[in-house]
Amino acid sequence: MNIIVCLKQVPDTEAQIKIAGDAKSIVTDDIKWVMNPYDEFGVEEALKTKEKFGGEVTVIGLGPKRVTETIRTALAMGADKGILICDDAADGSDSIAVAKALAAAIKGMEYDLIFTGQRGVDDDLGVVGASVAEFLDIPQLSLIEDVEFAEDGKSVKVKRPVEGEVLTIESSLPVLITTQKGLNEPRYASLPGIMKAKKKPLDQKTLSDLGLDASDFGEGARKLKIVELLSPPARSAGKIIEGESPQEKAAELARLLHEEAKLL
């Protein structure tokens, strides 16, 4: 089974995000970049599937040169090939444009399956997965927590959480699956994996290599414009409920929930 994983490089979730002077972007100087945690689930699921059915796992990323490091990590985990779409003209593209570039890179390839995270933990938009499926004209299964293939590897049955229930969906292949937390526990790159990663192919492509028009990309082509970034309001101090006895405290809590928070 040939599997593609689309991955994004995002700031480490522990990084302290500072808004830049233009109020539309963040300060990136001090940031440690990591693989989008939802994409890690995708890499892991792809590797597990390959272990079962054979085939090849290709990871694709878009972004500046530093994204190579994230692709190398996926190669060290066990993926076979990497592709980086790296073009200054793509800087500042919105999700639709990113999806267009990824789809263009995938189009000529033979694949049965595409995994990608249900969203990036940086912008939290969740648009790329669905858009790539749309551009490729294949079905999309989103927010998937469990993936099970038919014995012959021709179709897939997945589970998706819906309002406290679980929806089971079947699909033929090829299909794009966006991965949700709980799907698996991503492996760490092993040392032998790290040594092998060095020898694995990692191609770099520009937009024109993919037959794309640079004017459809970048800041100027954004359909979605960022007006302003704001920090969340500082959390106000908590309130400790005073009282002589647990009963008294409980009564006071009920009163506050009713009168101040208006929750009851």
Next chain:
Amino acid sequence: MTQILTDRRDVDFVLFEQMKVDKLSKHERFKIANKKTLKLIISEGRNLAINELFPAHVAGDREGCKFENGKVIAPESFRKPYKLFQEGGWVSLAEDIEWGGQGMPVAITYAANECFNAANCTFMMYPELTHGAGKLIEKFGTDKQKSLYLKNVFTGKWGGTMLLTEQEAGSDVGAISTSAVKNYDGTYSITGNKIFISSGEHDLTENIIHAVLARVEGAPAGTKGISLFLVPRIRVNDDGTLGEPNDVVCTGIEDKMGIHGNPSCSLSLGDKGNCKGTLLGKENKGLQAMFIMMNEARLTVGVQALGCATASYLHALNYARERRQGKSLMSGKDQNAPSIQIIGHPDVRRQLLTMKVYVEGIRSLIYYLGMCIDQMHVSDNEDEKAKYQGLVDLLTPVAKGYVTDKAFEVCNHGIQVFGGYGYIKDYPAEQLLRDCRITLIYEGTNGIQAIDFLGRKLGMNKGKLFYDLLGEIKKTITKAGQAAGLEGLAAGVEKAVEKLKKTAGILMKAAVSPKALNAFAFAHPFLEVTGDVIMSWMLLSRAVIADDRLKTKAGKKDIPFYEGQIKSVEFFVESILPVTSGKMDSILAMSASIVDIQDSSFGGK
């Protein structure tokens, strides 16, 4: 971004700018160790350290090890990290691929292990001791011993230990009484009791291979009659499958100050007359063999202490940047002046800079020793090999004795920066201090290191090793002397080196004179001043590179880092070396009071 274990910028600086580890890849042995691969190793090691080992640090401390019915249960929180660490191939990064290692340079192993130790030094005792036992098997094992044990030990599938200490044989290992009697089949029956055996019994691995020091019947007394044996906890059949349990029984574990997650076991061997081992190496040559591993183990202890120190420094630094307390001393009587972050207070800065210079100086020294070992391995020139071996021999007591002393001081400052919060268990500072404390004791106390340094290492080849080292330091001084702006600092280090040379000469003579006891009373202070001078050398060497980068090609992001390097050596030369110089005066005075005072005059009765 905030870092909690090791400063990645500094680790990369030492590896690639100061030591140029990636240059080793031009040798066939290390051809896979290019810069990209080395960086990926450090990155992925950090991931494992931060996500898996670090969370188990506090948990392992609180859980501790349990001793039930002769079995030791390791902390539950260590199970998953051990599995991941073992499966990831991290136990033997620098060993032969044929035997389950990864064939990487020792220097990169030290860098990776620094981070693992910073995350959880107690956890690291399991794989590190295992690796040490593997080294013994690799070096002294017969083909059969190797094929039975080595791969499983180097990969961490099985654990490994060292059984030296007995009730009456601690620092004086020659006093051991565990005995070995040769059987008809060539094996030996071992009988005796060992104590303080780290990882001596636990359930993280299905088997444990003990390297045991014992006396063969009729062997000469003292250190010349000690042999080394391999004693598996569970016997291994010729086809590699596990057989009957060997007669090795854990009779208890110690309740310690720190490193709670690793059991310090009392082991009874051959209580039922059925403990069988095989000879490793030659009869009566066990101690020499053990010391080959012991030297490596001492460097490992240095890495462990560095791990505690760097973690303590970064925790303290992060805290000092956030914690607001008190107004600036410069705000005078202004009642409305805002509280400032405590990093703004001069006394806190003094402590942080003290922590920084030791952590960074020690990091450089440790990686430097790793590079010496690697260069020894790849060199085809006998003189060069001897030079690197000499540097490692000479500097091992420094990397153990001095490094652990200073790492503990760093952890102590780490608590102080946190103030009252440093003393409570909600913050990591106190555990790092407790865990670090053992490093001053095991694998030869720091007193023993000092005696080894003065009594053996200093005089080796008529002092050639020591003078070679001073020669290496001089090279850096010369370079620094030629860099505009660093001349004064170079002169400061040179002055200290000259005085150290004089002090060493006088002390060496005294050590073989009737005043030998007086000289050895100052062995530890002498190790300390030597270590100080080596720190100033390492910091000066960093500054030479930083100065060059600042004058030529430092990126905007890197400027504070490089400027920090120059400030570090400035602080060391201006504020610490004068104290070192005073300590050398005190050594040179060689006060007889320590030796002359009557035992009864110590009082107390």
